[in-house]
Amino acid sequence: MQEIRLQIPAHADYIDLVRICLYGIASKLSFSYEDIEDMKVAVSEACNNAVLHGSQSPESFPIDICFVIEKSSLAMKIKNDGPAFLYAEALNNAAPLQAEEISELPVGGLGIYIMQALMDEVSVRATANGNEVVMVKHVAR
Amino acid sequence: MVVEQFHIEQEETNEAYILRVSGELDLSVVPQFRTVLGHVVNLSDKSLILNLKDLKYIDSTGIGIIVSVLKIRDGLKAPFIVQDIPPSVKRLFDLTGITGYLTEGTEN
Numbered sequence: 001m002q003e004i005r006l007q008i009p010a011h012a013d014y015i016d017l018v019r020i021c022l023y024g025i026a027s028k029l030s031f032s033y034e035d036i037e038d039m040k041v042a043v044s045e046a047c048n049n050a051v052l053h054g055s056q057s058p059e060s061f062p063i064d065i066c067f068v069i070e071k072s073s074l075a076m077k078i079k080n081d082g083p084a085f086l087y088a089e090a091l092n093n094a095a096p097l098q099a100e101e102i103s104e105l106p107v108g109g110l111g112i113y114i115m116q117a118l119m120d121e122v123s124v125r126a127t128a129n130g131n132e133v134v135m136v137k138h139v140a141r
Numbered sequence: 142m143v144v145e146q147f148h149i150e151q152e153e154t155n156e157a158y159i160l161r162v163s164g165e166l167d168l169s170v171v172p173q174f175r176t177v178l179g180h181v182v183n184l185s186d187k188s189l190i191l192n193l194k195d196l197k198y199i200d201s202t203g204i205g206i207i208v209s210v211l212k213i214r215d216g217l218k219a220p221f222i223v224q225d226i227p228p229s230v231k232r233l234f235d236l237t238g239i240t241g242y243l244t245e246g247t248e249n
Contacts, residue, residue, distance in 0.1 A: 012169035016144050019198075023142040037229055044200050048168045096238035097208070102215040107208050110237050111201040117236050 002069040007062050008047075010054040010080060015047045018065055022076070025067050029074060030139055038118040039137055043076050045111040046133045049087075050080035054130075061130070072139045073120075079132040087124035087131055091116070145197050149177050157188040157222075163195035166203035174206055182210055185219035192248060194225035204237055211242055222246045 006021050008014035019040045026036045043065070050063045061081035068075040094113035099105045116122050121136040145164035152159040158181040166174065181189055191207070193199075207223070214221035224246045226234065234240045 012167070012171075015167055015169065016165060020142055020144060034232075037232075040198070041200050041233065044167060048200065048202060051168060096236065097242070098238060102211050102242055105208050105212060105242065107212070108201070108205045110204055114201050114233070114237065 004067045004069070006065045006067075008065070010051050010060055010063050010082070012048075012051050015044050015051070018043055018047055021065075022067065025069065026074060029069065031074070031137070032140060035137060035140065039074070039076070039135075042115045042118045042122075042135055042137075043078065045115045046076070046078040046135065048111055049133075050078060050082075050131075054080045054082035073136055074139075075134060075136045077132055077134050079127065079130065081127075081129040087112075087126075087133070091122065091124060147173065149174065151177065151181070153187075155187075157190045158184060159190045159192060161192040161195070163197070165198040166196060167198065167200055168202045171202055171206065174203075178206070178210060182213050183217065185217040188220035188222055189214060190222045190224055190246075192224040193227060193230055194248070196227060196230055199230050199233060201237070204233065204239055208239060208242075211239075220244070224248050 004025060006018065008017060022039055022043050023036060026039055047063060054061055054063070064079045066077040068077065090112045094116055096113060097105055115135060119135040120138050123134050125132050147164040147166055147170040150161040152161070160177065210221060222244050225248055226245065
């Protein structure tokens, strides 16, 4: 097991750096192009949530991203301090768009659904000061 | 991997207002995208075309904006067409279910 860590300010301008870092790491493993694209979106969604919910507090807390490389999987842990976000509830309610009429479509709320749909495992735990999202992708055989 | 900066080009023809977006559409460019859209989304005299041919990346924030455009154009009964969706973007559109609500097209 190897761990690679990255810390970014809780600001949207730095989320592309997380994607670049992920791309580099995933390319060294034997993930397919599609798997890497999926992980890029999933890790960005987790960082989006950290930025959007972290920024509601007056103090700005950094976001810690840890990539855990295992023999046949990659785990991404995204941790941010700040006000607790009701991730558990959001995970249970995550769904694709399914309104009858366009006017009934919700704007937003797709991020968590996308994370679940693109990754093999998604879990969230509340930390002392915030949230940690853990997402795992297995290398396809 | 080279990050291509987000960029929007605006064009107006006799039939349509065209927005061409390229690069990476993520949370950091939402204000920029919203500002440009704000100029044309309520104009119901012509179609609004969003061309995605050179879009390299999109996530839920970009899809959320497209949903809000869909709703505004639907309310105005004004056409809104999404053109030239790249395969990687299309995959995410299918996954989130937005595909079912879009009018898709290709340029030319």
